[in-house]
Amino acid sequence: MPVMNMSLHPDTAPKQTAAPADAASGGTAGEGLSERQREVLNAVLTLMVAEGDRFSVAAVARAASCSKETLYKWFGDRDGLLTATVRWQASKVRIPDLPDKQLTHDSLKAALTGFATSWLTVITSDLSIALNRAAVSHAGSGKSRLGEIVLTNGPIAMKQRLEPLFLAGRAAGLLAFDDVGEAFRAFFGLAVADTQIRALLGEDNRPGAREIETMSARAAQQFLGLYGQG
């Protein structure tokens, strides 16, 4: 029978060689993972990039040089392994902090550009694409919370990070909007546009760093054109 709890098994706390790193990530993520376990999850990530979520547990064991039995002991079942991997990777994604000092038009624009660049860089990476594909695949099947996890650490996290910036911009008289969610949607759309869905559908010519920079600057510019003040 499958285990009851999701995420990581609480009753198996191995070596604990490294201290629990990132704590404030937005979700319970890589807290109780030993070094060895992180190696395993790294192997899973590599496999996912290489062949999506169509890897066998045996392949993971082979790639990570550990036994299947250990994998099942640590992660419960295949889905737990997948979930732990996605959680862990999601906890590693970092979005640039916004400057705490008083906003100016230029610093706001720079912050928006930086956000967009960071975001576009992430979502066009092989790793993110592989994870999003897996999450999308599993989102249909009730079981498995992959979609929820990626959603939380993806668009929702971006929204939560951006809203303070928008509110600060409005407070500083630089932006004008009624609904902050509407403003977020506009910025998200201008920045991402069809980039992500095309990448997910397998289009090969993804934007490079140079194009991402251009697209981000344009998105920030256009957003300010729509919601800018003065």
Place this chain on the structure above:
Amino acid sequence: MPVMNMSLHPDTAPKQTAAPADAASGGTAGEGLSERQREVLNAVLTLMVAEGDRFSVAAVARAASCSKETLYKWFGDRDGLLTATVRWQASKVRIPDLPDKQLTHDSLKAALTGFATSWLTVITSDLSIALNRAAVSHAGSGKSRLGEIVLTNGPIAMKQRLEPLFLAGRAAGLLAFDDVGEAFRAFFGLAVADTQIRALLGEDNRPGAREIETMSARAAQQFLGLYGQG
């Protein structure tokens, strides 16, 4: 050994009760499909909505009241069946034609709003989500052209349909842009924003017809704010 040709087997041309319907769809789609075959593909669509692409060929045979042997005879293998289904559904999607008469600001805005509404309605439907999920899932694995098909009939088709409208708008002095692709990206982003990726990741509260109307009108308004002239 598996059959050589993709798509539909050319050597099996059954009943052919109905005349080959839609011809100018943008891709070779539902030409040589008999009524019975369309019934089968309908069953596949229903199954895909219900359980993604995790259906067995036996389940298709059961749902369509036909034999597995016939399925393999018609479609070669499971992937051929899936591909034929996606092609067929894609060929059914219709995007509203744009008015041929002289554009005005209002008719342009209405056309843009109509486009956005049509598009948002499609991509938030259960069927489209199921198909996009399947295409995204298979896009990673080299094999299977599902991603390509959905891409062609999705964003790319939308782009090809919109560009004439944009060019007409520019010719009429209503729009100003240098790169029509850039203008498309902006409109796509403003219209779709995070709606599709959230739906694909399993978020349940998708926009209804009312919200779609609102979002579409706003997208058109904002697009005109960015690229409008006069």
Place this chain on the structure above:
DNA sequence: CATGTACCGTACCGTACGGTACCCTGTCAA
């Protein structure tokens, strides 16, 4: 009526894979 064809239903085969059991080695503590 005889023959061929298209198709349904189902039994069957091979394989891949999730999950479990068992054995063995290295480590560490008493």
Place this chain on the structure above:
DNA sequence: TTGACAGGGTACCGTACGGTACGGTACATG
């Protein structure tokens, strides 16, 4: 030295499923 234990390696089991074979039926055509 000895025993407990974590964990690697591997054989094994059950099942699900892709794909094939075959028998039976309806129908069309000579």
